[in-house]
Amino acid sequence: MPLKERISHIDEVRSWQGSIRLEGVYTAGVAGERWLRGLQEGRIYGTRCPRCRYTYVPARLFCERCFGHLDEATWVEVGPQGTLTSWTRVHVALDGQRLSPPRCIGLVRLDGADALLVHDLLEDGTPLRVGLRVEAVFRPPAERVGSIRDLAYFRPVP
Amino acid sequence: MRRLNTEVAIVGAGWSGFRSISPDLSFREMMFEAATKAYTDAGIDPRRDLDGLVTAEEDFHEGIAISDEYVPDQMGAVLRSVHTIAGDGLQALAAGVMQIAAGAARIVAVESHSKASNVLNLDQITALAMDPVFQRPLEVHPVFIAGLELRRYLEVTRTPIEHVARVVVKNRRNALRNPRAAFPADLSLEDVLDSEPLAEPLTRAMAAAPADGCVVFVLARGDVARTLTDRPVWIRGLGWATDSYTLENRDWEGARYLRQAAERAYRQAGIRSPRRAFDLVEVDDTFAYKELQHLEALGLCRPGEAGWWTAEGATEVGGELPVNPSGGCLGEGHLLDASGLARLLEAVLQLREEAGPRQVPNARTALVASWRGLPTTTGAVAVLSREP
Numbered sequence: 001m002p003l004k005e006r007i008s009h010i011d012e013v014r015s016w017q018g019s020i021r022l023e024g025v026y027t028a029g030v031a032g033e034r035w036l037r038g039l040q041e042g043r044i045y046g047t048r049c050p051r052c053r054y055t056y057v058p059a060r061l062f063c064e065r066c067f068g069h070l071d072e073a074t075w076v077e078v079g080p081q082g083t084l085t086s087w088t089r090v091h092v093a094l095d096g097q098r099l100s101p102p103r104c105i106g107l108v109r110l111d112g113a114d115a116l117l118v119h120d121l122l123e124d125g126t127p128l129r130v131g132l133r134v135e136a137v138f139r140p141p142a143e144r145v146g147s148i149r150d151l152a153y154f155r156p157v158p
Numbered sequence: 159m160r161r162l163n164t165e166v167a168i169v170g171a172g173w174s175g176f177r178s179i180s181p182d183l184s185f186r187e188m189m190f191e192a193a194t195k196a197y198t199d200a201g202i203d204p205r206r207d208l209d210g211l212v213t214a215e216e217d218f219h220e221g222i223a224i225s226d227e228y229v230p231d232q233m234g235a236v237l238r239s240v241h242t243i244a245g246d247g248l249q250a251l252a253a254g255v256m257q258i259a260a261g262a263a264r265i266v267a268v269e270s271h272s273k274a275s276n277v278l279n280l281d282q283i284t285a286l287a288m289d290p291v292f293q294r295p296l297e298v299h300p301v302f303i304a305g306l307e308l309r310r311y312l313e314v315t316r317t318p319i320e321h322v323a324r325v326v327v328k329n330r331r332n333a334l335r336n337p338r339a340a341f342p343a344d345l346s347l348e349d350v351l352d353s354e355p356l357a358e359p360l361t362r363a364m365a366a367a368p369a370d371g372c373v374v375f376v377l378a379r380g381d382v383a384r385t386l387t388d389r390p391v392w393i394r395g396l397g398w399a400t401d402s403y404t405l406e407n408r409d410w411e412g413a414r415y416l417r418q419a420a421e422r423a424y425r426q427a428g429i430r431s432p433r434r435a436f437d438l439v440e441v442d443d444t445f446a447y448k449e450l451q452h453l454e455a456l457g458l459c460r461p462g463e464a465g466w467w468t469a470e471g472a473t474e475v476g477g478e479l480p481v482n483p484s485g486g487c488l489g490e491g492h493l494l495d496a497s498g499l500a501r502l503l504e505a506v507l508q509l510r511e512e513a514g515p516r517q518v519p520n521a522r523t524a525l526v527a528s529w530r531g532l533p534t535t536t537g538a539v540a541v542l543s544r545e546p
Binding site: 008093 | 309
């Protein structure tokens, strides 16, 4: 049993530090590709399952509720305005360091959608509350690359 | 799922830790220590009696690719059937039970461990579990999910944040009477509410800190169990479920994954009124609000009731239904993939009346519920009893 054989002097403890390098590409897929191209054009799309009457954002090729295929005809444009469902200020960075100022993140139900989209939320002094009307703000067209970050943030509707 | 075809009991339990750091032991030695205790407790010789081993672990937590290959030696399971679950330890328990119920084994060991102190960038590893196309590019610490969910929970259930803080005070105080607990403390509500914000309204004290430890159980088929011990703990029901993994389409309010898992486990165990069915509950409290949300999902109280119930002291040891007498993840420390087995360990000790100063008097049935942690939507439930 190691109970009796534990290392009791800290200077005897040896460890080896290593890191794992993992590189890959992540294929957005048929629906993901088209959805991200939509963001690049400043538009937010969803796919609406006609059976479940549920609109997915980002658009998906399949409905998780009825397992149906969501084809061309199911694509709809949603937003750019929506309603704040929840929000938080994150005070810690990915490396564990304190984040100052904190980063404000919103959970938004875009008009016409059932799904909730997560993104940065601009704090412009408007008191944040669940139910607040917000709108999507895109990066300038020249800066867009077909990424979730083409959507810069949500901000309270003035 | 109906009633299990075969009776299965827990006949041995062992553990190593739990501690905030463990530089004196490798993860293999922690497993060896916990396994030795569990086999001694069960009165078996693994090289003679063990048919199989089920472990729960995650390569990224181990820092080793295909890390499931690294488990048999220190468990006495070389050249036995070895099965690793990427999930919470309670899902490994389920796999072990199924092997016995299927007739594939008589005696099975179930193991999970955490060497969280060896992981230098745990937050970043959790962030790697986010969707690589739609969320990872945002580069936000995944605790934002807990912040959003907590606010949603407070909003929908009208629960005051003080009731969430009360969970932390209760669980870390319970941990004062638990020698396994890594983080016992006597805190005030203000200590919890005023600790530094992580993801508002979640504070640092409302989040369980990771700890190192290992938990091992020995499972046996009913007839074998009766020959091994006179205090078997019977597994009466099991369920597990995963909600939509997307942040967009998951349930943000009621921990649907656990409600579903509980319904299955209750059906198997023949439980119709869960509120009156258990003498104690060990439930995931990775974030303090999760204990409240999970109690409601388990059907132990109505949505929005858990906070008030907690504030009234109903979930204290000595209350109407003790919840997390061990101290939970908040008090014991979060054992990563082993956190469900840590909850199970306390339930088993309680049902064997071996819980010392935190013993719930005359505990005959217990409910255990786990969550796989951020950013997952997976939960598992086990119903345990002193009677088969």
